[in-house]
Amino acid sequence: MAVFPSTAAAQARGKYRRGQGARQAPDSGPAPTRNRGPRRTQRSAYLFLTPIAIGFLVFYVWPLLQTLGFSFTSFGVFGGNTWVGGENYERVVQDVTVGRALRNTLIYTALGLCTLPVAIVIANLLNRRGLRGVAIYRALYFIPFITLPSAVGLVWNWLYNGDFGMVNQALSVIGVDGRYWVSDPTTAVYAIGLVMIWSQIGYYLIIFIAGIKAIPQDYYEAAELDGAGPLRRFFSITLPLLSPSIFFASVICVINSLQQFDLIYVMTSANNPALGSTESVLTLFYQWAFEENSQGAAAALAFLLMLLIALLTYVQFRLQKRWVHYA
């Protein structure tokens, strides 16, 4: 059930690709009028599209509709669902934990977006000509991304441990008294957010490195001849020409952050006093659906989360016209 919000991701990716296509077009003059081609080609195109269409219908659209249906029912624990109208949505609005979870989720999203500027800077550093061992650095940054989140969570919990964690040991060397990072309500959300950043940065790095590589060297040479310094070149050439990649990354980043679940779930146990300030909308969804037997309300919550994701993605697409340059 929790999978469907990625529908928006799929759409985002789809739209983005179209944008990219447009970006490669200008050299070839005005876009050619669309050639419909012979019937056979058309038919085989549909043939190739069928598997993905079926997958999309079965695994995204159908569960989505089912979730929508469930959200109006009281889901019988042992079978037998009854129609309850908008009652589940009422609960979502009234429950204080929903407000908190939403606030936490937005903090995770803000922290997640902080990954992007960091990744852009690192991508630039890694793209410097003559840098040795680039492949090693790239691998080092990418490994956390392909590591199982539950493993990442466990290891970081050890590092963060208040009594014998390495973070506090390191801090004690410089005379700072550490805390119980993950179980202290004031620090927990940031401690987990930091791990989130750490494990995602490699992914955005790859996108940005590819984006920077695609910028023609002539621009930089011309700028250098005109006397532009490295900073000027970064802000006037790299950033604008990287903006399509930044846009893509930010869309994906917002969607991913709003769907944070595994790290939070692994890093916080049921007796953690910081639970109220760490749980996200999705962990709350899990709790309602699988611990408290209120699948109906959980479905309502999931559906609202999907609407939020769709809305934010839509806003991002509207705003991109103002700042994304498809050179």
Added chain:
Amino acid sequence: MRRRSLLTGALAAPVLAAGCARDGSSADSAGGRTRITYAIWDPLQVDGMRKIIRAFEAEHPDISVKLQVTPFESYWTTMKTAMRGGTAPDVFWMNAVNSQLYASNGVLEPLDPFIERDGVDMSEHPPELVRMYTYDRTHYAMPKDFDLIGLWYNKKLFDRARVPYPDDTWTWDTFRDAAAELTDPKRGVHGVAAEMAKQYTYYNTIAQAGGYVIRDGESGFDDPRSIEGLRLWTDLIDRGWSPSQSAMTDTIGRQLYLSEKVAMNWDLSAMASQMYASPAIKDHGDVAVLPKGRQRATTIHGLANVISGKSEKTEAAWEFVKFVSSRPAAEIQSREGVTISSLAGTQRPWVESMPEFQLQNFIDMLDYAVPYPSSKHTAVWENLQPRLLGGPFTGRGDIAEAARTLARQMDLALEQEK
């Protein structure tokens, strides 16, 4: 959901197959034996349960019992799925948290016709326990054991601080004073572990203060007496006589007690055998009755056996359920030392199984035990507690305010049960 039950089916198949292969003749109809399945979650009780099953099978040669152990973490999810898919065990363990949920959904077999027919005396079990498993004036379960909370303490740490050992004269004041004196920052020792742990800590003090957690379908967390019961603990944290809940998240109070980092810890009677297994605590540990607030109280909880409403072997299942709560079985269970049998007069072997601990104190506390609070969807408002009380238990925010928010939320949740 269908995919899930298929999965459980696939998981269960080899188990069943292995079972059949092992005792060959005991397939459902072969040899005329009725085969029933029995699901439990506690690995510590498996040995005792095997002995009880053997005794039962010796008495009822026509029935065989197949034991299924599912870890607690997945026990209830598995049970729900099995119930939906029609593969539920014939007999299984029930707890207070889930009792009303199952009974109200009609998936349990009402036991009253059997109890009346066979003249089983329910008053031989603690009345709080029997009530815990009664829904709509119908009995749905036979209690098999019970658990109480006691004040576990460390004699070595008490001696070092020259504090007299706790006994039945202790009040909240004595308890607080002792916590203060026992706290030794230089050694990293705290007087007590004031954990945010319902059954172990504040459920008891709420009752001792004269408050309540739930009554007539309404939350009691905003009752001034209940808040008094909560404040006892947050106060201990604020004064530094207990680690804060942040420090007890990874290392829980029980571990602190076992490693002699806290002098006192409120914990289950069922932990006695685990404490007995720790050499240091076997020497230095002991248990006393809980200190008295406005009144005396401790929380009682116990497991019970229920029969699935979907079982087709109800008669055989009842014979087994009746047997597990009977004297011979209760005595086997008590001797195993894991848990206290609920049947009156069968607790002696358990008390005597660990002579170094004054386990009689638990039996004495039965007189004023209050039942573990529950409703139809207990898990919902239990989950609210760490989320809303977490602040005050880490020295942030006022407990009274947090308790009132909790009461409001809990009432909303209870409203939806109706």
